[in-house]
Amino acid sequence: MNKKHQNMQLTIRNLSKTYSNGVKALQDVSLDIPTGMYGLLGPNGAGKSTLMRTIATLQNADSGSVMLGDLNVLEDKEELRRRLGYLPQEFGVYARLSATEMLTHLATLKGIPPAERKEVVNALLQRVNLWEHRKKAVSSYSGGMRQRFGIAQALLGAPQLIIVDEPTAGLDPGERNRFYNLLSEIGENVIVILSTHIVEDVKELCSNMAIINNGKVLYAGSPDTALEQMQGRVWEKAIAKSELESSQQQYQVISSKLVAGKPIIHVLSDARPDEGFQPVDADLEDVFFAKIMADSM
Numbered sequence: 001m002n003k004k005h006q007n008m009q010l011t012i013r014n015l016s017k018t019y020s021n022g023v024k025a026l027q028d029v030s031l032d033i034p035t036g037m038y039g040l041l042g043p044n045g046a047g048k049s050t051l052m053r054t055i056a057t058l059q060n061a062d063s064g065s066v067m068l069g070d071l072n073v074l075e076d077k078e079e080l081r082r083r084l085g086y087l088p089q090e091f092g093v094y095a096r097l098s099a100t101e102m103l104t105h106l107a108t109l110k111g112i113p114p115a116e117r118k119e120v121v122n123a124l125l126q127r128v129n130l131w132e133h134r135k136k137a138v139s140s141y142s143g144g145m146r147q148r149f150g151i152a153q154a155l156l157g158a159p160q161l162i163i164v165d166e167p168t169a170g171l172d173p174g175e176r177n178r179f180y181n182l183l184s185e186i187g188e189n190v191i192v193i194l195s196t197h198i199v200e201d202v203k204e205l206c207s208n209m210a211i212i213n214n215g216k217v218l219y220a221g222s223p224d225t226a227l228e229q230m231q232g233r234v235w236e237k238a239i240a241k242s243e244l245e246s247s248q249q250q251y252q253v254i255s256s257k258l259v260a261g262k263p264i265i266h267v268l269s270d271a272r273p274d275e276g277f278q279p280v281d282a283d284l285e286d287v288f289f290a291k292i293m294a295d296s297m
Helices: 002-006 050-053 077-083 099-109 114-127 145-153 171-188 199-205 225-228 241-250 286-295
Strands: 009-018 026-033 034-040 063-068 083-086 161-165 191-196 208-215 216-221 234-238 255-258 263-268
Touching: 009 050, 009 191, 026 034, 026 050, 026 063, 026 191, 026 208, 034 050, 034 199, 050 161, 050 191, 077 083, 077 191, 083 145, 099 114, 099 145, 114 145, 145 161, 145 171, 161 216, 171 191, 171 199, 191 199, 199 286, 208 286, 216 286, 225 286, 241 255, 241 263, 255 286, 263 286
Parallel strands: 034 191, 034 208, 083 161, 161 191
Antiparallel strands: 009 026, 009 063, 208 216, 234 263, 255 263
């Protein structure tokens, strides 16, 4: 199974979607997504969820194609759903069902034969570290436990493609780390698309990524290549709060954050903007904000 999955690639070509209100949610999106963890990074409203829902066959595109290996995703939706694991931002649970009962019910819907169901459900609950909590109602779980249950249901049927939409929003640091470890392990053998607006998620997990905004792909490649393109071009300066607006007008300010109550700005420039600036190593957040800023200019 692993060997078969390791050669798999998701190929997206010229995918476009315009909603009835005129919003261009996807504009000629083309991506090659190999086996492993793939980060889809963008601000809220960038088109990430539209792309995820289109790949998951929950809505139709206006034009373009999506291929999972030799499977035409947009034409053979039923077959895609058999190969897909999907963890949306919000997923409903029945109020009184335990994790075992809920997962057994979902395994039935997924078509897993009765003779295999118990073994599959038990193995998944152990894999996501919920075995000790298997008899508790899923509705009583913490955010992190619920997300781990979400991964368990996404893994039903040994999928070739797993889509995870904004998985760490609202998780505390400990829960987020446990979730990272679980996703990283899963991503060794299947395609896992991680859609998020949290730069840290992509930095921690993904060997390939795309940045999307206003329905357009602004960057596609490895995080390391994106960082290399920025090295020597990011400058930092501590300023007074009263100087923030004038600095934004004077320089290409890609980000500002408060450190001990004082704004620190990062500026994109091929040369030192002025004497008060110091060079800093670019990080993925700098890449993200620089791409978004360039797109909005």
